[in-house]
Amino acid sequence: MAETIAAQQAAAQAPSEADIEALLDELNVSSESNLISVLQDVQARFGYLPAPALEEISRRTKIRLSRVYGVVSFYAQFYTEPHGRHMIRCCRGTACYVRGGQRVIDAVKAELGVEEEQTTQDMMFTLQTVACLGACALGPLMVVDSTYHGNMDPRKALRVLQMYQEDSG
Amino acid sequence: MQSEMTTDRIMADEVSLSIDDTEVTVPAGTTVFLAAERVGIDIPHLCYEPDLGLPPSSSCRLCLVEVEGARTLVPSCSYAASAGIVVRTDTDEIREIRRMVIELLLSNHPHDCLTCEKSGDCDLQKYAYELGVKAPEYAGELIPPQPVQDGPAISYDRTKCILCGRCVEVCHNVEVTGAIDFQERGFDTHIGLPPGLPRDQSGCTECGNCIDVCPTGALSFVGAEGKGRTWELGRVATICPYCGVGCTIVLNTRDNRVVKVTGQPGLGINHGWLCVKGRFGFDFINHEGRLTGPLIRRDGELVPASWDEALDFVAEHLTQIKQEFGPDSIAALASAKCTNEENYIMQKFMRAVIGTNNVDHCARLCHASTVAGLAQAFGSGAMTNSIEDLDQATTIFVIGSNTTECHPIIGAAIKRAAQRGVPLIVADPRTIELTEYAAVHLRQRHGTDVALVNGLMNVILSEGLEDEQFIAERTEGFAEFRASVEPYTPELAERITGVAAEDIIRAARLYAQAPAAAIIYSMGITQHTTGTDNVLSLANLALLTGNLGKRGAGVNPLRGQNNVQGACDMGGLPNVFPGYQKVDDDEARAKFEVVWGSSLPASSGLTVVEMINAAAKGAVKALYVMGENPMLSDPHQSHVEEALKKLGLLIVQDIFLTETAQLADVVLPATSFAEKEGTFTNTERRVQRVRKALEPPGEARGDWQIICELARRMGSEMSYSGAAAIQDEIAFLTPSYKGITYDRLEQGSLQWPCPDRDHPGTPILHVGRFTRGLGKFHAVEFIPAQELPDDDYPFALSTGRILQHFHTGTMSRRSEVLGALVSVGVIEINPQDAERLGIADGQPVRVSSRRGEIEINAVVTDRVTPGTLFLAFHYREAPANRLTIAALDPVAKIPEFKVCAVKIEPVW
Ligand code: SF4
Ligand code: SF4
Numbered sequence A: 001m002a003e004t005i006a007a008q009q010a011a012a013q014a015p016s017e018a019d020i021e022a023l024l025d026e027l028n029v030s031s032e033s034n035l036i037s038v039l040q041d042v043q044a045r046f047g048y049l050p051a052p053a054l055e056e057i058s059r060r061t062k063i064r065l066s067r068v069y070g071v072v073s074f075y076a077q078f079y080t081e082p083h084g085r086h087m088i089r090c091c092r093g094t095a096c097y098v099r100g101g102q103r104v105i106d107a108v109k110a111e112l113g114v115e116e117e118q119t120t121q122d123m124m125f126t127l128q129t130v131a132c133l134g135a136c137a138l139g140p141l142m143v144v145d146s147t148y149h150g151n152m153d154p155r156k157a158l159r160v161l162q163m164y165q166e167d168s169g
Numbered sequence B: 001m002q003s004e005m006t007t008d009r010i011m012a013d014e015v016s017l018s019i020d021d022t023e024v025t026v027p028a029g030t031t032v033f034l035a036a037e038r039v040g041i042d043i044p045h046l047c048y049e050p051d052l053g054l055p056p057s058s059s060c061r062l063c064l065v066e067v068e069g070a071r072t073l074v075p076s077c078s079y080a081a082s083a084g085i086v087v088r089t090d091t092d093e094i095r096e097i098r099r100m101v102i103e104l105l106l107s108n109h110p111h112d113c114l115t116c117e118k119s120g121d122c123d124l125q126k127y128a129y130e131l132g133v134k135a136p137e138y139a140g141e142l143i144p145p146q147p148v149q150d151g152p153a154i155s156y157d158r159t160k161c162i163l164c165g166r167c168v169e170v171c172h173n174v175e176v177t178g179a180i181d182f183q184e185r186g187f188d189t190h191i192g193l194p195p196g197l198p199r200d201q202s203g204c205t206e207c208g209n210c211i212d213v214c215p216t217g218a219l220s221f222v223g224a225e226g227k228g229r230t231w232e233l234g235r236v237a238t239i240c241p242y243c244g245v246g247c248t249i250v251l252n253t254r255d256n257r258v259v260k261v262t263g264q265p266g267l268g269i270n271h272g273w274l275c276v277k278g279r280f281g282f283d284f285i286n287h288e289g290r291l292t293g294p295l296i297r298r299d300g301e302l303v304p305a306s307w308d309e310a311l312d313f314v315a316e317h318l319t320q321i322k323q324e325f326g327p328d329s330i331a332a333l334a335s336a337k338c339t340n341e342e343n344y345i346m347q348k349f350m351r352a353v354i355g356t357n358n359v360d361h362c363a364r365l366c367h368a369s370t371v372a373g374l375a376q377a378f379g380s381g382a383m384t385n386s387i388e389d390l391d392q393a394t395t396i397f398v399i400g401s402n403t404t405e406c407h408p409i410i411g412a413a414i415k416r417a418a419q420r421g422v423p424l425i426v427a428d429p430r431t432i433e434l435t436e437y438a439a440v441h442l443r444q445r446h447g448t449d450v451a452l453v454n455g456l457m458n459v460i461l462s463e464g465l466e467d468e469q470f471i472a473e474r475t476e477g478f479a480e481f482r483a484s485v486e487p488y489t490p491e492l493a494e495r496i497t498g499v500a501a502e503d504i505i506r507a508a509r510l511y512a513q514a515p516a517a518a519i520i521y522s523m524g525i526t527q528h529t530t531g532t533d534n535v536l537s538l539a540n541l542a543l544l545t546g547n548l549g550k551r552g553a554g555v556n557p558l559r560g561q562n563n564v565q566g567a568c569d570m571g572g573l574p575n576v577f578p579g580y581q582k583v584d585d586d587e588a589r590a591k592f593e594v595v596w597g598s599s600l601p602a603s604s605g606l607t608v609v610e611m612i613n614a615a616a617k618g619a620v621k622a623l624y625v626m627g628e629n630p631m632l633s634d635p636h637q638s639h640v641e642e643a644l645k646k647l648g649l650l651i652v653q654d655i656f657l658t659e660t661a662q663l664a665d666v667v668l669p670a671t672s673f674a675e676k677e678g679t680f681t682n683t684e685r686r687v688q689r690v691r692k693a694l695e696p697p698g699e700a701r702g703d704w705q706i707i708c709e710l711a712r713r714m715g716s717e718m719s720y721s722g723a724a725a726i727q728d729e730i731a732f733l734t735p736s737y738k739g740i741t742y743d744r745l746e747q748g749s750l751q752w753p754c755p756d757r758d759h760p761g762t763p764i765l766h767v768g769r770f771t772r773g774l775g776k777f778h779a780v781e782f783i784p785a786q787e788l789p790d791d792d793y794p795f796a797l798s799t800g801r802i803l804q805h806f807h808t809g810t811m812s813r814r815s816e817v818l819g820a821l822v823s824v825g826v827i828e829i830n831p832q833d834a835e836r837l838g839i840a841d842g843q844p845v846r847v848s849s850r851r852g853e854i855e856i857n858a859v860v861t862d863r864v865t866p867g868t869l870f871l872a873f874h875y876r877e878a879p880a881n882r883l884t885i886a887a888l889d890p891v892a893k894i895p896e897f898k899v900c901a902v903k904i905e906p907v908w
């Protein structure tokens, strides 16, 4: 169910082959291009990095697709799926876990009605979990976009979500 | 050139250092690790393995050493030795750190050595043991193994991966497919294909080289699971039975079965790397369908018989046919799959015992035109240079060779060269993997190679790019040749070949201006009615530019079968004795008559296709087939079948009941390559030892033993103590093999000509002098293919091979992995044609020619140009050769497999 929604969203948003070609032409993508800036530009245009775009980037830059994906998946800033206006990243690392991180994650999931790597139907939030956000002292940690929210518990986490909802409401 | 000089200078520059109180002197630039190795100090190492020849990733930190005065410990695998440094490799501090490294790795590693396939061969396990790491200190929760199998062969378990990066390095820079890479980061880092892509669409060739380099059990071959621990396996190094590259493979055996095939780091011309066929194509050896006892046809049925019955039957009938119809009513097919010794014995049997020169084999179908053409031009019909030479080429010209699929290890070498920046010219009507790497892709129309190459040479001459000195000093026939290419302006060449004139000009310059340009070609050149002409054209091109007799250059035909070179060398041809000594040369014949003790016929015998025709006409009464499958491999199948059925006696000696064997009167079970001693000669004239790893199944016997037994029953004693003794006789009679003995081969392979026991072999032919004296130019005119598309049959069909299968599929299609990778044949058609004819991708189609029809699924792809179709010939259910034409090259008698006219229609 959730998956079909995600798929529908993706389909609705997916740029056409022609859009992709046009953008890569415009960006002058070639074997001389800097991969990271190409990825940033493409994501800036489409909001995420659609698979056909990555394949075309690989062809034009002559960088293997496996390496393109390697780079994309290395940087948290890149998304290969369309995502919501706000990106929530909850930590599931050990330090956060022992302090109740999982309960925070469960609460967020229940509130938004999504699983990891999914986007709410209203395209407001995308939920991700991350192995360690590198600020273990603040755990349990939840990062929305680039703002760190430390010492979370389920109640506090929901309040944070509300804040963003109201902001955009 | 320049880099060679720099290395020379560095080599001259040596540095001395002290390692664990031992002085050692090494060339500057040597790593501390390798310097230590020189004095017998083995520094623990995990991510790096010198034998693999891969650059260090320096990620594991196990090889840390102390360098006096340095602030921190340094990784010895990448730290360059410099003069005067004092290194310690084994202090308490270092041991402690090493222990920590291993403990850390084990802390998130499943501890399932009990059942892990890698146990006993795992570097992590080895160092845990050596460093006395008991239970990891940081052991958290127990981690279960998480193997993920995608595709039929390879499984990856991220929990066992130490992220050394060896597999990635091999995949990107050795195999050059770049299918896998590091994905994600931090704790989630793992090795992976692009997510969501199935392995077979990711560019992965399933070569499995990543498995071989993995130091732990992270990557493994699923087929070997549970079949034996490392220490239970026998290991025998031998030669791959598939293509002419001649890779050294290691058969890992247990209980008389092959469990897996691996490469041995650094060993063989393949340096331990293998392709998918060599690695995973071994199931045929232990296949239940192997022939285990002789069969004789009784009342129309093939029924089991004893060896005595079968051999007596054959001996009696051959003797009788010979008496009644003369020796020339008997013919034999030698075999490009069998060893040199077996081929030698087969042709000796036919010539000395039967008394006919009617012996030929499938080389006729792939490279007869090479043997004929290169012999005319240079005096020797073989690859002029070596595979290693490709490292020195400054331009590579590949024509009519889909190298990455048909000769994968050479294909990878070409891709590596292109990756280094060596310009690659590819001439092929189809888009192939190599065209991605090409500086120029010349997409000539089928069968127009002569016009294309003449066009190139026209440009070279008109721009004055020829090598005048070479032409003057080392060649003849130039004037006439020059006149012959004058008309082939790039414009005319464009009209004939369809290749843009400017591309022809660009390619000509690239080729001619290179200091050393190598030509690589294969069946796309040879399998034409103009095959010999095509070969002569390429010889002209190399002569014109002086690209012969030097490193990195040459005219290099890639031979198809593992031992097709050897079968030719051994005289498995109707016009020559071993070593290409002509049967009509009285002196040569006299020599063989003395040694073989019988009088020999002086007139050439029949070639493959002529034998079939003679059988159809009743002139050939008996055919003895050793390890070949003419029913699938020869052109115009229905005609072949008719001919074979007409024979009075068809003897098939093989390891399976092939399509041909099913028609036989007697079937003799032979041994596979894994069950015998012998030699194969690879495409670059390299004679290599084949070693026995298994006992033959049932009563199967070696080919030469069977033939000698027959000879004895026919009253001619032929007996040898073993393969080595046969090689001694070969050496005695064959100048180019004279210096080759089994003792020497134990020390390493030898490339012929090897004229005496001290001769090191010949990596490059025609240095300073051609085998025939001067290199000879030939004027070659373009002649179109015999059967061109017309209104009734509007498509040009070309046949060939694919990576995953081999020849008639007898071996490869019995492999689980290869079978799973590609289970059915397909025909390739261009999208334009497909649309016009209403053919969808994957749809069944009927393809017919004037000779027959087949049904097969279509693949719609722009790999082929409009108006052309491509079909692999491996499939017995859709045999390409039901369609092909038996039109022959007039000189080499090779059939035109590469062009025939067909029509194609959807099947609903
Ligand atoms: S099997 Fe070969 S091509 Fe495939 S991932 Fe491994 S090394 Fe790369
Ligand atoms: S899979 Fe093996 S070779 Fe590849 S990075 Fe992991 S441990 Fe190294």
Ligand code: SF4
Residues within 6 Å of the ligand: B240, B241, B242, B243, B244, B245, B246, B247, B270, B274, B275, B276, B277, B278, B279, B407, B408, B409, B410
């Ligand atoms: S390249 Fe040829 S010889 Fe080498 S492993 Fe593959 S099939 Fe065997």
Ligand code: FES
Residues within 6 Å of the ligand: A091, A092, A093, A094, A095, A096, A097, A131, A132, A133, A134, A135, A136, A137, A139, A141
């Ligand atoms: S474990 Fe959560 S931030 Fe490190």
Ligand code: FES
Residues within 6 Å of the ligand: B044, B045, B046, B047, B048, B056, B057, B058, B059, B060, B061, B062, B063, B064, B075, B076, B077, B078
């Ligand atoms: S072996 Fe040197 S860092 Fe791994």
